[in-house]
Amino acid sequence: MKKMLASAIGLSVLFGASVGVYAGANLEEIKAYLNYDIKVKVNGKTVQLLDEQGNVVTPITYDGSTYLPARAIASSLDVAVDYDAASNSVLFGEKVEGVPLNSTQTFYQAIKDPNQTKYKNKDYQEVIKDTTNNGYNFTLKPGKKYQTLYLQVAAIGSDVQLKFEDDNSRLLKSETVKAEDGLKTIEVNVSGQNEVTVFYKYENDTGVNGIFIPLTTSYYK
Incomplete structure (x- = not known):
């Protein structure tokens, strides 16, 4: 401490x-x-x-x-x-109530089509879903207001490797999400961070690679 x-x-x-x-x-x-x-x-x-x-x-x-x-x-x-x-x-420190990611910023790559926002029969309404790129990144903007990021991630097909970096490209956390994990919640300390970049790539090319990130149930505290 x-x-x-x-x-x-x-x-x-x-x-x-x-x-x-x-x-x-x-x-x-x-x-x-x-x-x-x-x-x-x-x-x-x-x-x-x-x-x-x-x-x-x-x-x-x-x-x-x-x-x-x-x-x-x-x-x-x-x-x-x-x-x-x-x-x-x-x-x-952490807030009492979680603040959904999509309420704090607009994601240009967000998907709202009900045909693509479902995972295991639950509709998450707004998601980041990528089944075309072999790896990519997106930016979160906590704006130094939050202590912890709770990011929900599901792997589609191949396992997904994720890296979280701060404004100065310093590693905050790395995590692997496997397809059998289902929707996994990753906790990252984002205190003092204005922006956090999330990088992801797939461990193996299974022909059915993808990542699913609900923006309504991923949140800051």
């Missing part, structure tokens, strides 16, 4: 002004100080706190307590952070 250390006692957390428009009645003006002496360490290594745009942010000291920017701390600890405007809440 990752641990956060800071050279101050009684640290609290601030999300930052980027969360949206606050209700004026809930705001109270205070006098605080930017504290340039505070250093933050993660697993013994000093880290630079950055905002979503990559700008350096500084801890704030007020009334004997030091406040750290939530987004910067979450990024340093590799924990997803998001803001729910409806409940005025800061969300860390």
Whole structure:
């Protein structure tokens, strides 16, 4: 488990002004100080706190307590952070409810034809289905809002090898799905990832190769 250390006692957390428009009645003006002496360490290594745009942010000291920017701390600890405007809440880690992939982005290669969106007699309504290419890829866009990707994948015919890579082409996970696995759920840590590229190819050319990925039941949390 990752641990956060800071050279101050009684640290609290601030999300930052980027969360949206606050209700004026809930705001109270205070006098605080930017504290340039505070250093933050993660697993013994000093880290630079950055905002979503990559700008350096500084801890704030007020009334004997030091406040750290939530987004910067979450990024340093590799924990997803998001803001729910409806409940005025800061969300860390996995969300309570899963968010379907097709509700977060539009997939140009998605299939919605009922004749092709069924797997074992269940209609998944919107899927990525490829039975023509010998290997290809598609891009997911978690936008740094989610902790975990739960991708459902079924192999048609030959076994399918999958690789998940981050924005910098670093491997996040590799997995093999066999035809006898049925619809297999693959879990991938996507915390801090703006985009994830999924590569797939078939282990053997059986003449009936394919991949089936439902976008309605694959989700982020």
